[in-house]
Amino acid sequence: MTRRLAVIALASAFTLAACFATSPSHSQDYPSRPIRIVFGFGPVSSGDIMTRVLAHRMSQDLGQPVIVEGKPGANGQLGAAQVARAPSDGYTLFLASVSNATNVAITPASATDLAKELVPVALVATVPSILVVHPSLGVANVQELITLAKAKPDQLFFGSVGVGSPPHLAGELFKVMAGVKLTHVPYAGGSGQAATDLIAGRISMVFSPASTIAPHIVSGGVKALAAATAKRAGLFPDLPTIAEAGLPGFDSGIWGGLMAPAGTPRPVIDRLARAADDALKTPEVQSVLRNAGIDPLGGTPEDFAELIRAEVEKWAKVAKAAGLSK
Numbered sequence: 001m002t003r004r005l006a007v008i009a010l011a012s013a014f015t016l017a018a019c020f021a022t023s024p025s026h027s028q029d030y031p032s033r034p035i036r037i038v039f040g041f042g043p044v045s046s047g048d049i050m051t052r053v054l055a056h057r058m059s060q061d062l063g064q065p066v067i068v069e070g071k072p073g074a075n076g077q078l079g080a081a082q083v084a085r086a087p088s089d090g091y092t093l094f095l096a097s098v099s100n101a102t103n104v105a106i107t108p109a110s111a112t113d114l115a116k117e118l119v120p121v122a123l124v125a126t127v128p129s130i131l132v133v134h135p136s137l138g139v140a141n142v143q144e145l146i147t148l149a150k151a152k153p154d155q156l157f158f159g160s161v162g163v164g165s166p167p168h169l170a171g172e173l174f175k176v177m178a179g180v181k182l183t184h185v186p187y188a189g190g191s192g193q194a195a196t197d198l199i200a201g202r203i204s205m206v207f208s209p210a211s212t213i214a215p216h217i218v219s220g221g222v223k224a225l226a227a228a229t230a231k232r233a234g235l236f237p238d239l240p241t242i243a244e245a246g247l248p249g250f251d252s253g254i255w256g257g258l259m260a261p262a263g264t265p266r267p268v269i270d271r272l273a274r275a276a277d278d279a280l281k282t283p284e285v286q287s288v289l290r291n292a293g294i295d296p297l298g299g300t301p302e303d304f305a306e307l308i309r310a311e312v313e314k315w316a317k318v319a320k321a322a323g324l325s326k
Helices: 002-021 046-062 074-084 098-106 142-151 166-178 191-199 210-219 266-280 283-291 301-321
Strands: 035-039 066-070 092-097 118-127 129-133 157-160 183-186 205-209 223-227 254-261
Touching: 035 046, 035 074, 046 066, 046 092, 046 118, 046 254, 046 266, 046 283, 074 092, 074 098, 074 118, 074 254, 092 098, 092 118, 098 166, 098 301, 118 266, 118 301, 129 142, 129 166, 129 210, 142 223, 157 166, 157 191, 166 183, 166 205, 166 301, 191 205, 191 210, 205 210, 210 223, 254 266, 254 301, 266 283, 266 301
Parallel strands: 035 066, 035 092, 157 183, 157 205
Antiparallel strands: 092 254, 118 254, 129 205, 129 223
16 A cells, blocks of 8 residues: 555656646746757758848847757758657747648648647748749730740740749649649759759749849849739839739748747747747848848747648649649
8 A cells, every 4th residue: 555655646746747847837937948940951041041040139039049950851841850759848949931831731641740740939031932034935024924825835844943842833823823834844953953944045934032033133134023922022122923913812932930849838939939029020130131032020829820721721722733732
């Protein structure tokens, strides 16, 4: 009996300790050690830039170092999976991107579930995508491009960084909404390689991040027709959006936002959300991001959750129309 009581007492102690670990009073001590933010793409990418700029400012607010770690591979899936397996204590975060939403839309069985395995913290920024064409097409706007594409079905080639990538799905969305037939050309070497072939006239058009294609727009190597996002691009405020140019509702923005492992205490989420939102409002962070072709956003965890839900739903429909769903 004495041994049984001891076992019960020990079990109760563990239960109380577990409750204390996730209680509001425990969360008030957060953070007490360095925080790590994982992003799913390579160095000098838009995700790398926005993560490092945000981490530097958040560390000042939180009073702890915020370390950035790149985990490229599988269209951002490797980084997402790593963070989803991390402890739910707020010390390991993930910079999710639109690529993670398209992964869920195309391969839900193997992609990290953004609604169940991770929880939203804050929407960080968007990298406006620009629809650019080779000057030899002789089109001045989106409507003229659509007219040309309808006259030459499957004869216009659009490049992307790979099958199922956001630029590829942007092209598929354009095909569906404009009612045209285009031929997709995937590149393994990134958006820079697609831009090179566009300038050389080997392909007809590309949906490219503004930060990548801006120099070629300015030099006249390519012609910008419209921003592919819901709002105009910060780098090219005079350029209309595709929605404004004749396809209402078109939006294929490249966004990034902080997420944490599922089960992270809400007080910790709120603390991180405040730190991220405050950082994004500072003039220095806004200046660095905008100069890199990145538009800062911000907002509540609920705002980010709604965006993720809408994005997965939208891209699932596009993937199905393109025959990409698995």
